[in-house]
Amino acid sequence: MWDTKMIIDCHGHYTTEPDQLKDYRRAQLESLANDPSLPLSRADLNITDDEIRASLEPNQIRLQRERGIDLTLFSPRAAGMGHHLGTQQSADYWAEACNNMIRRICDLYPHHFAPVCQLPQYPGVEPKNCITELERCVNEMGFVGCNVNPDPSGAMWTDPPITDKWWYPLWEKMEELAVPAMLHVSGSCNPNFHPTGAHYLNGDTAVFMQLLKGDLFRDFPTLKFIIPHGGGAVPYHWGRYRGLAQDMGKPTLDEHLLRNVYFDTCVYHQAGIDCMTRVIPSKNILFASEIVGAVRGIDPETGHNYDDTRRYIDATPNLSDVEREAVFGENAKQVFTRLNDQVLEATPT
Ligand SMILES: [Zn+2]
Numbered sequence: 162m163w164d165t166k167m168i169i170d171c172h173g174h175y176t177t178e179p180d181q182l183k184d185y186r187r188a189q190l191e192s193l194a195n196d197p198s199l200p201l202s203r204a205d206l207n208i209t210d211d212e213i214r215a216s217l218e219p220n221q222i223r224l225q226r227e228r229g230i231d232l233t234l235f236s237p238r239a240a241g242m243g244h245h246l247g248t249q250q251s252a253d254y255w256a257e258a259c260n261n262m263i264r265r266i267c268d269l270y271p272h273h274f275a276p277v278c279q280l281p282q283y284p285g286v287e288p289k290n291c292i293t294e295l296e297r298c299v300n301e302m303g304f305v306g307c308n309v310n311p312d313p314s315g316a317m318w319t320d321p322p323i324t325d326k327w328w329y330p331l332w333e334k335m336e337e338l339a340v341p342a343m344l345h346v347s348g349s350c351n352p353n354f355h356p357t358g359a360h361y362l363n364g365d366t367a368v369f370m371q372l373l374k375g376d377l378f379r380d381f382p383t384l385k386f387i388i389p390h391g392g393g394a395v396p397y398h399w400g401r402y403r404g405l406a407q408d409m410g411k412p413t414l415d416e417h418l419l420r421n422v423y424f425d426t427c428v429y430h431q432a433g434i435d436c437m438t439r440v441i442p443s444k445n446i447l448f449a450s451e452i453v454g455a456v457r458g459i460d461p462e463t464g465h466n467y468d469d470t471r472r473y474i475d476a477t478p479n480l481s482d483v484e485r486e487a488v489f490g491e492n493a494k495q496v497f498t499r500l501n502d503q504v505l506e507a508t509p510t
Pocket residue numbers: 172174239345389451
């Protein structure tokens with residue numbers, strides 16, 4: 162294993178949640194389906210600390226130990242956000258319940274997890290509606306980042322692009338709070354797009370092109386976005402994007418986007434990571450594996466889990482020692498500036 166200071170996984174979800182959390186959501190959506198006029202209730206979950214420990218110890222925490230990951234930036238299950246389901250009020254209550262659960266996890270395991278929140282987005286509702294929950298999470302509960310769904314309609318893409326003024330109040334608040342966002346879609350209600358195999362990667366690719374076409378960072382120079390899943394098709398098609406920027410009279414991608422946009426390493430084979438580390442500057446790459454996530458099996462070609470991304474970063478010939486250290490941890494500290502001394506000092510290296 163490569164000797165590094167600290168390994169921060171910037172992309173992990175609570176995909177092993179106790180049944181009570183899923184039951185709350187199911188009951189909420191069933192109630193709305195039966196009678197939308199019935200009042201909804203906030204979550205009052207009877208989940209013990211031991212149940213939370215039992216959901217994490219054999220899963221995320223075991224994998225962290227096996228793979229030498231020091232800290233995971235941890236958020237609610239992405240496919241579970243389901244912004245296209247229910248109503249605005251159910252989205253509010255659901256985000257609140259999921260974020261409170263993440264806070265409990267980080268209180269139980271401050272050395273393993275730092276909190277990243279889900280927002281109560283809803284298709285057709287202005288993103289400024291999410292500011293109250295974002296402020297609650299960051300100011301009252303110490304969250305260090307948020308997941309923003311660029312397509313709350315669930316693969317129908319009915320809301321404006323993220324460069325539209327529609328989104329501006331949320332971007333203003335994120336700048337003010339100094340929290341970055343991972344631009345992460347949720348489930349798909351469009352059968353043309355498999356959630357993790359197509360909708361996720363389409364979303365990653367779509368938001369990069371939206372940013373390329375727009376000039377968002379002229380208005381928000383300190384806003385920071387992470388594009389997950391290795392940036393979708395972007396690194397593989399870097400030449401196309403450089404050429405499109407050139408044809409549109411934009412500055413180079415370095416100047417136009419790479420002061421504000423980062424890519425994670427949730428790419429599940431060596432050749433993919435080699436491509437990414439060859440074309441994307443190392444300062445823009447954050448280590449991530451999305452455990453326990455989209456692909457859980459073992460690659461028969463290597464004998465290791467597909468999502469054991471540390472192996473690919475260790476093995477790629479395209480990073481110097483200093484660059485590798487930056488990808489593994491230093492870059493995340495620069496992007497998630499609220500991962501302050503309190504979190505990092507609590508974490509044994
Ligand atoms: Zn994810």
